[in-house]
Amino acid sequence: MLRGLSHRWQTIPTWVKLAPIILLWAGLSLAHARLLDLRPSLWLATVERLFFLPLVLAALLFGLRGGLVGAAMIAINYYEPLLTTLRQPQGANLGHLLAEVGLYFLEGAVVGLIVDRERREARRLQQAESLALLGQAAAAVAHELKTPLIAIGGFAQRMLRDVPPDHPHHRQLDIVVSQVGHMEQLLREMLDYSRPLELRLAPLEITPLLEECQALSAEMADAQGVRVTLETTPGAETVLADAGRVKQVVLNLVHNAIQASPRGEVVRLSAGLRNGRLRLEVSDQGAGVAPEDQERIFHPFFTTKRHGTGLGLAICRKIVQAHGGELELLRSAPGQGSTFVVSLPLERVLED
Secondary structure: OHHHHHHHHHOOOHHHHHHHHHHHHHHHHHHHHHHHHHOOOHHHHHHHHHOHHHHHHHHHHHHHHHHHHHHHHHHHHHHHHHHHHHHOOOOOOHHHHHHHHHHHHHHHHHHHHHHHHHHHHHHHHHHHHHHHHHHHHHHHHHHHHHHHHHHHHHHHHHHHHHOOOOOOOHHHHHHHHHHHHHHHHHHHHHHHHHOOOOOOOEEEEHHHHHHHHHHHOHHHHHHHOOEEEEEEOOOOOEEEEOHHHHHHHHHHHHHHHHHHOOOOOEEEEEEEEEOOEEEEEEEOOOOOOOHHHOOHHHOOOOOOOOOOOOOHHHHHHHHHHHOOOEEEEEEEEOOOEEEEEEEEEOOOOOOO
């Protein structure tokens, strides 16, 4: 019911929402102007307090921007009293008037910030619910497609082995095998993303793991004409984590960086401590990520690659969060490369 009301509220035109705010402000401003000559008076004080009605309404409907604009509109009514006060020898009541105007802006900002925060949280929860439903649907589809796809791939590989290289259909069979392999990888990633993670936590020496990831990426880096460097600082030797999952995250980030880097550039992999947490960074000098895509790249099935599945970073973030850590895009700019950061706690309290 609440979701339906929220949807119907969003379909109401903006001018309809603005109308009561403007009418309230206009009516109170007119009353305020007529009562200025009676200052100080109970009626004038009452009108000035009633200005909080359109102010709060604007903040509730339009967030921080609405609260500040509403406060500015109310402050217009204090222009003449402020000028009059400034012309007086001692500037009597100047502090009182400035405090009243400041209170309007403070009220509008506080209410607006609270409303904006609640809206962001509501969007986050709605997005999480949508992603959960998407994951369930993807898992069901992947489960149904897995068996027939394995059969197709097996028959295609057997036929490819039996067909000589100069046969006119050899190239077509090779494409079939390649595409089936791509689909099998996509299904594995879909199932990996949709299933609950089971971590095998144990003390993990991070430097040997990063050296292994560097070695495993060497062939891909050489083919791309890119060099992968590794830098570690003392104190980041051991962390409680699932070695296989952490390796999966690091390899994914390094491979993405290699693919994004032009020939002759360097991919930098580093590890160190910051604020009592293990911090892994992977930097490249590639094309960067567009500002509008910097959060979407962690959404499942969103990809900027021609042959990407769009699940790699989503799975990586899920793995890191399961460890009690965070994966984020630290900085990225078009033409200046990107830096991804993995932050893991050095100590993790296991739940019963």
